[in-house]
Amino acid sequence: xxxxxLDQARLLASLQELGSIGAxxxxxxxxxxxxxxxxxxxxxxxARMRALGxxxxxxxxxxxxxxxxxxxxxxxxxxxxxxxTVRTGGLYDGNYGVLAGLEVVAALRDAGLRxxxxxxxxxxxxxxxxxxxxxxxxxxxxQGDLPLEQALATxxxxxxxxxxxxxxxxxxxxxPVGANSVDSYVELHIEQGPVLDREAIxxxxxxxxxxxxxxxxxxxxxxxxxxxTPMQMRNDAGYVAARVATFARELTQQHxxxxxxxxxxxxxxxxxxxxxxNQAVFTVDLRNTDGAxxxxxEQQLWDFAAATAAxxxxxCERRAxxxxxxxxxxxxxxxxxxxxxxxxxxxxRRLPSGAGHDAxxxxxMCPTGMxxxxxxxxxxxxxxxxxxxADLIAGAQVLLQxxxxxAERP
Amino acid sequence: xxxxxLDQARLLASLQELGSIGAxxxxxxxxxxxxxxxxxxxxxxxARMRALGxxxxxxxxxxxxxxxxxxxxxxxxxxxxxxxTVRTGGLYDGNYGVLAGLEVVAALRDAGLRxxxxxxxxxxxxxxxxxxxxxxxxxxxxQGDLPLEQALATxxxxxxxxxxxxxxxxxxxxxPVGANSVDSYVELHIEQGPVLDREAIxxxxxxxxxxxxxxxxxxxxxxxxxxxTPMQMRNDAGYVAARVATFARELTQQHxxxxxxxxxxxxxxxxxxxxxxNQAVFTVDLRNTDGAxxxxxEQQLWDFAAATAAxxxxxCERRAxxxxxxxxxxxxxxxxxxxxxxxxxxxxRRLPSGAGHDAxxxxxMCPTGMxxxxxxxxxxxxxxxxxxxADLIAGAQVLLQxxxxxAERP
Numbered sequence: 001x002x003x004x005x006l007d008q009a010r011l012l013a014s015l016q017e018l019g020s021i022g023a024x025x026x027x028x029x030x031x032x033x034x035x036x037x038x039x040x041x042x043x044x045x046x047a048r049m050r051a052l053g054x055x056x057x058x059x060x061x062x063x064x065x066x067x068x069x070x071x072x073x074x075x076x077x078x079x080x081x082x083x084x085t086v087r088t089g090g091l092y093d094g095n096y097g098v099l100a101g102l103e104v105v106a107a108l109r110d111a112g113l114r115x116x117x118x119x120x121x122x123x124x125x126x127x128x129x130x131x132x133x134x135x136x137x138x139x140x141x142x143q144g145d146l147p148l149e150q151a152l153a154t155x156x157x158x159x160x161x162x163x164x165x166x167x168x169x170x171x172x173x174x175x176p177v178g179a180n181s182v183d184s185y186v187e188l189h190i191e192q193g194p195v196l197d198r199e200a201i202x203x204x205x206x207x208x209x210x211x212x213x214x215x216x217x218x219x220x221x222x223x224x225x226x227x228x229t230p231m232q233m234r235n236d237a238g239y240v241a242a243r244v245a246t247f248a249r250e251l252t253q254q255h256x257x258x259x260x261x262x263x264x265x266x267x268x269x270x271x272x273x274x275x276x277x278n279q280a281v282f283t284v285d286l287r288n289t290d291g292a293x294x295x296x297x298e299q300q301l302w303d304f305a306a307a308t309a310a311x312x313x314x315x316c317e318r319r320a321x322x323x324x325x326x327x328x329x330x331x332x333x334x335x336x337x338x339x340x341x342x343x344x345x346x347x348x349r350r351l352p353s354g355a356g357h358d359a360x361x362x363x364x365m366c367p368t369g370m371x372x373x374x375x376x377x378x379x380x381x382x383x384x385x386x387x388x389x390a391d392l393i394a395g396a397q398v399l400l401q402x403x404x405x406x407a408e409r410p
Numbered sequence: 411x412x413x414x415x416l417d418q419a420r421l422l423a424s425l426q427e428l429g430s431i432g433a434x435x436x437x438x439x440x441x442x443x444x445x446x447x448x449x450x451x452x453x454x455x456x457a458r459m460r461a462l463g464x465x466x467x468x469x470x471x472x473x474x475x476x477x478x479x480x481x482x483x484x485x486x487x488x489x490x491x492x493x494x495t496v497r498t499g500g501l502y503d504g505n506y507g508v509l510a511g512l513e514v515v516a517a518l519r520d521a522g523l524r525x526x527x528x529x530x531x532x533x534x535x536x537x538x539x540x541x542x543x544x545x546x547x548x549x550x551x552x553q554g555d556l557p558l559e560q561a562l563a564t565x566x567x568x569x570x571x572x573x574x575x576x577x578x579x580x581x582x583x584x585x586p587v588g589a590n591s592v593d594s595y596v597e598l599h600i601e602q603g604p605v606l607d608r609e610a611i612x613x614x615x616x617x618x619x620x621x622x623x624x625x626x627x628x629x630x631x632x633x634x635x636x637x638x639t640p641m642q643m644r645n646d647a648g649y650v651a652a653r654v655a656t657f658a659r660e661l662t663q664q665h666x667x668x669x670x671x672x673x674x675x676x677x678x679x680x681x682x683x684x685x686x687x688n689q690a691v692f693t694v695d696l697r698n699t700d701g702a703x704x705x706x707x708e709q710q711l712w713d714f715a716a717a718t719a720a721x722x723x724x725x726c727e728r729r730a731x732x733x734x735x736x737x738x739x740x741x742x743x744x745x746x747x748x749x750x751x752x753x754x755x756x757x758x759r760r761l762p763s764g765a766g767h768d769a770x771x772x773x774x775m776c777p778t779g780m781x782x783x784x785x786x787x788x789x790x791x792x793x794x795x796x797x798x799x800a801d802l803i804a805g806a807q808v809l810l811q812x813x814x815x816x817a818e819r820p
Binding site: 193194257 | 601602603604605608620622624634635636637638639640641643646648649651652653655656659662667670671672673674675676677678681682683684685686687693695697731763764765766788789790791
């Protein structure tokens with residue numbers, strides 16, 4: 001098959017057009033899942049799918065799938081992502097993967113071409129999790145690990161349930177969930193991190209998604225006068241928190257490049273200059289592409305916190321806020337991404353995804369891969385989120401080649 | 411001179427009686443400086459002084475001094491402290507020193523005795539600093555290092571000025587400040603720390619007051635996604651804050667027992683689990699009885715913070731919130747306290763004061779000392795503040811002996 005030509009201007013225009021729905025004054029977008037703004041965004045995408053001659057189904061959790069039929073009746077090769085945003089989001093996170101998928105279909109259609117397998121483009125409900133937990137909800141129901149009833153009963157930060165809101169906006173679809181067969185899945189996404197931008201690399205060959213461990217620690221000590229309490233008589237919750245936070249950094253040095261650790265939230269009580277803190281609540285975000293190392297680091301962290309607290313006479317409780325094992329994408333798809341980028345003369349490097357994506361859920365049901373393009377200054381979940389037009393086009397061209405190759409496999 | 415007998419029951423009753431003025435529901439006292447409650451407390455103490463036949467003067471900053479005349483016209487030996495409290499204070503902080511001084515005078519009067527030198531009892535305005543900064547305001551004006559006009563113009567947390575409030579409550583006195591001659595000054599006080607209570611020691615022989623250095627650090631880094639930002643690309647203000655906080659603890663280990671350090675206040679922004687902190691604001695409270703070691707520790711802290719921030723690519727600003735050099739009390743008075751406690755069979759130990767007291771200001775103008783009694787569990791500035799009656803009496807008996815010895819010197 002000859003490679004069809006992508007309409008670059010239309011791709012860029014479609015990002016602006018979808019981004020105008022739920023636009024924030026001064027820049028950025030707010031289309032929280034299942035709000036009126038989300039409905040308008042969905043309506044826009046569904047209309048575009050229909051205009052491209054795709055058959056569109058909406059399933060019971062509101063996932064939308066458009067199918068551009070193939071020459072053979074087989075499971076589709078699927079491109080996809082999400083079109084909901086965080087409260088102060090940008091134009092690219094999620095939307096780019098969906099709209100680029102539609103441009104690939106448009107290019108095929110404009111050229112009068114059909115692939116052996118169908119090509120599907122999906123948008124999954126509530127990937128962000130900003131209104132309803134958990135995130136990646138639509139893909140989890142689609143893949144089967146989250147029961148539909150449980151997802152529909154989920155109550156959001158504003159008290160509404162997923163089921164009620166799906167009905168309200170007209171996206172409680174008729175298609176059953178869990179009945180899908182997918183040949184393979186590809187998600188094109190902005191990196192949402194600084195690596196490609198800082199290294200001036202155009203294409204990220206995503207090998208997998210890091211495992212995540214979020215722990216919240218609550219330390220309880222004794223408040224006392226900072227001037228009159230000798231060091232050896234202290235039960236200083238603030239000191240233990242600071243020591244555990246520095247240990248988290250030490251863990252990253254011990255385990256090397258793929259182990260990352262962040263203490264982003266830390267609150268002391270009573271938080272006064274001259275009073276020893278009687279309470280510290282803080283979180284540790286550990287991530288690693290290697291599940292065994294992540295589990296080791298997690299245990300080291302917990303043991304260190306317990307021992308340091310005990311030595312200070314401080315009570316230490318912890319609870320898990322999130323835990324995902326790492327995901328490795330299909331090696332054959334990863335290799336294809338790498339080869340295609342090279343053939344097109346695009347600089348590229350392998351890297352893991354630091355953020356979560358629907359692709360990590362789809363990877364449980366079919367061969368899956370991801371393509372990253374640079375995020376300027378690594379910014380995302382931010383109205384300043386930006387990717388250069390040339391990079392948006394380069395990523396879409398890699399996606400186009402990849403989808404055709406996968407769909408044309410024997 | 412025969413030692414007169416202290417009326418133990420009356421001392422304890424007077425603490426309860428003064429503590430009933432401004433009493434909080436459920437326990438504790440609130441007599442913030444120059445409020446109506448403070449006026450009522452002052453009125454009670456002044457009436458008690460007059461009832462003891464003392465001549466009372468109120469100076470221009472509202473300090474009250476009662477003098478029990480001696481056999482000779484000489485500068486008085488002075489006992490004193492303060493009767494203002496913090497917002498949720500106890501019965502003992504300050505009040506104890508003033509009321510015990512009055513009981514010493516009462517004992518002399520009841521026995522028909524007069525010492526060679528006069529014995530004065532003083533209460534100093536606004537020692538706590540809870541409503542008007544700085545603390546120890548009355549003693550600073552009395553001693554001369556804080557100009558009267560500056561003190562009177564001070565605006566409090568509620569917008570009122572010291573001068574207006576002194577006039578309003580009738581304590582803008584006629585006596586000039588800075589005209590006082592004091593032979594020697596002794597302050598009896600609860601420890602406000604845990605040392606005596608934990609070691610079951612009855613009398614603290616106070617050698618001096620620790621020097622204090624309060625530094626506020628403001629660190630500015632870059633917020634980024636905790637999952638997608640490699641460790642070596644971070645500018646994590648939270649990590650630098652935690653590392654500096656643990657270094658403060660290391661300093662206390664390096665410099666030994668008299669160096670103390672507290673990070674009581676620490677605030678991260680945006681304070682989210684999965685976002686690297688772009689700002690950390692925190693305070694370090696360093697104290698030492700040795701001024702040279704304190705200055706060394708302070709410089710080490712500042713240098714370490716600057717170097718750690720620079721290595722992380724984080725901007726570091728600092729400002730001094732407070733700085734007092736350590737004070738050493740008069741060795742002859744310290745020796746006397748120690749000897750008297752021993753003679754009375756009271757267990758005792760030397761220790762520094764961790765908190766600030768009017769005595770450290772008086773020490774600039776005359777030989778000065780302090781006597782501590784235990785605070786149960788080290789609590790103070792707290793409605794749970796408590797000292798056992800037997801300890802209150804023991805401390806007052808040491809004060810009585812000390813005042814008589816000082817007043818009877820040739």
